[in-house]
Amino acid sequence: MTHSPVIPTDDLERLRAENQKLRAAADHFENLWRRLNGLVDRSPLIAWIKNAAGEYCYVSERLCGLLGRPADELLWRTDFEVLPTHTALQAHKAEAAAMKGTEPVESIETFVSADGATSRWRVIRFAIVGVQDEMLVGAIAILLSNLA
Structure with missing residues (x-):
């Protein structure tokens, strides 16, 4: 039987917060990319x-x-x-x-x-x-x- 590593609650919360920041940054860049493509493609x-x-x-x-x-x-x-x-x-x-x-x-x-x-x-x-x-x-x- 394998066991998943136990991550301390503080570390888990820190990782969740970092993950949320990364997702927000990725969403921001995806939206920026869409806007720039829209600008070029409609010009x-x-x-x-x-x-x-x-x-x-x-x-x-x-x-x-x-x-x-x-x-x-x-x-x-x-x-x-x-x-x-x-x-x-x-x-x-x-x-x-x-x-x-x-x-x-x-x-x-x-x-x-x-x-x-x-x-x-x-x-x-x-x-x-x-x-x-x-x-x-x-x-x-x-x-x-x-x-x-």
Whole structure:
């Protein structure tokens, strides 16, 4: 027969209080995440974040729609896996510049979406320091025009 360890009442109460604080913090961050996603997804922007290896770690719903792929097909993949080579090279160059600098890198880029439509976008890329001091690159883009 096995016995559960006996935890003194004071320790048990302390653990319950710590657990309650952790749950409250998790709820706070979950609500914050929902608000930020709502802000991005309801704006006219597309947005993404990539890690130093060039893998997507965040993609907005609007970007998923433009690429014609759900988030789970984009996350942890690079542009070279999801975009035409020319477009991937262009993005890779701009993101490298953004990660090296302290100022955002802006460009006007032509993009062919999953449905074959061509459009021009103003893209702004910028370095982000992640939670564990890892370097990330974030980007937002806004549609300038649809091309024929």
